[in-house]
Amino acid sequence: MAKYGPDVFSVLAKQYGPIFRFHMGRQPLVIVADAELCREVGIKKFKDIPNRSIPSPIAASPLHQKGLFFTRDSRWSTMRNTILSVYQPSYLAKLGDVTFSDLSLKLATDVIGKAAFGVDFGLSKPISDKMNHHQGDNEVQEFIKQHIYSTTQLKMDLSGSVSIILGLLVPILQEPFHQVLKRIPDYISAVTYEQLLAGSATTSFTLSSIIYLVACHPEVEQKLLAEIDAFGPDDHIPTANDLQKKFPYLDQVIKEATRCYIVSPLVARETSAVVEIGGYKLPKGTWVWLAIGVLAKDPKNFPEPEKFKPERYDPNCAEEKQRHPYANIPFGIGPRACIGQKFSMQEIKLSLIHLYRKYIFRHSPLMESPLELEYGIVLNYKHGVKVQAIKRK
Numbered sequence: 001m002a003k004y005g006p007d008v009f010s011v012l013a014k015q016y017g018p019i020f021r022f023h024m025g026r027q028p029l030v031i032v033a034d035a036e037l038c039r040e041v042g043i044k045k046f047k048d049i050p051n052r053s054i055p056s057p058i059a060a061s062p063l064h065q066k067g068l069f070f071t072r073d074s075r076w077s078t079m080r081n082t083i084l085s086v087y088q089p090s091y092l093a094k095l096g097d098v099t100f101s102d103l104s105l106k107l108a109t110d111v112i113g114k115a116a117f118g119v120d121f122g123l124s125k126p127i128s129d130k131m132n133h134h135q136g137d138n139e140v141q142e143f144i145k146q147h148i149y150s151t152t153q154l155k156m157d158l159s160g161s162v163s164i165i166l167g168l169l170v171p172i173l174q175e176p177f178h179q180v181l182k183r184i185p186d187y188i189s190a191v192t193y194e195q196l197l198a199g200s201a202t203t204s205f206t207l208s209s210i211i212y213l214v215a216c217h218p219e220v221e222q223k224l225l226a227e228i229d230a231f232g233p234d235d236h237i238p239t240a241n242d243l244q245k246k247f248p249y250l251d252q253v254i255k256e257a258t259r260c261y262i263v264s265p266l267v268a269r270e271t272s273a274v275v276e277i278g279g280y281k282l283p284k285g286t287w288v289w290l291a292i293g294v295l296a297k298d299p300k301n302f303p304e305p306e307k308f309k310p311e312r313y314d315p316n317c318a319e320e321k322q323r324h325p326y327a328n329i330p331f332g333i334g335p336r337a338c339i340g341q342k343f344s345m346q347e348i349k350l351s352l353i354h355l356y357r358k359y360i361f362r363h364s365p366l367m368e369s370p371l372e373l374e375y376g377i378v379l380n381y382k383h384g385v386k387v388q389a390i391k392r393k
């Protein structure tokens, strides 16, 4: 099998069309790579395909199966409603000011730490502050260190055989995860840990993508800085409402960056009854994987899909008006979509506003070009996004 890398589903979609069937061993699997069909799966047929089915080190842990990702039906909906209340925009406003650090994973982990656990991990504080900061239990610090290690070091090998390509992990890579999960009952439940897992690597990847893309598009940078500067002086902190309404260009930049670098190229479901999608009758127990990474690069909806053009999301632009509403769904689709969407959008906006008020960024000569990606728990930058920060004014 050729070495495909993260674009494996684009290659398969070109070969087999927007919906194609597979078997993984005896497990029937359907891959969907078209906006309209994804809508059908996500909304119309949701009742028939409620739970996830991507094999992963997370799914392998019996403890984690108690979390939101892998529970079903009424238990899932009770849990989800409880958790959702934490991630309302007004809740983030109450958390106060967040300072961006060059390590966005630490920043994102800190923010979730405060929101989900009410604990200040202090990861993104300068070292001098950390010395004075109440660190609490050493074991908690050790747990967080392991968490950061697991989120960055776990790899899915997408260049191996089909079964590996389709998401199975080399068992040895599961070990760091098991180490982390073993510690959880002492501190927090599986559900809260899930928030940390789902909310840190994803948000950090998106922040890094934006910094990377804006740094090599001076016209975008100029427009973005103008919008941020026009909001007011540096000590004028935007409210939740300001973030939603007063930064339309920043919105476009974030949407376009999540399209160019989609953090989770696959979204998964499993049929719990016979169901018909796109003319196929799928038996109960079929895995349905939505290849949302392929959608995001579909030239029908995004002409010149490889180009970074935030203006394509301008509400007045013809491209935006004609586009299928589910053409780019980086947070998934339907009742089972990401619970942290609004929360992470606010977190990303607030971080970027703070950041661009003080700095602009240029690519470091130490960074490879083009950037190399790899699969971890979600998509990740293989060698990181390396930039030089230049102080403004």
Ligand code: HEM
Pocket: 068, 069, 070, 080, 087, 112, 194, 195, 196, 198, 199, 200, 202, 203, 206, 263, 264, 267, 268, 330, 331, 332, 333, 334, 335, 336, 337, 338, 339, 340, 341, 343, 344
């Ligand atoms: C840029 C940031 C993020 C991206 C791109 C992202 C993406 C996703 C995607 C694609 C899914 C699967 C949706 C589906 O199956 O239809 C998902 C689910 C989920 N996300 Fe996020 N996510 C982000 C941030 C967050 C944050 C900050 C949190 C927590 C605070 C979070 C918590 C969750 C949870 C708990 C689920 C499972 C929901 C369920 O099964 O009902 N995510 N996310």
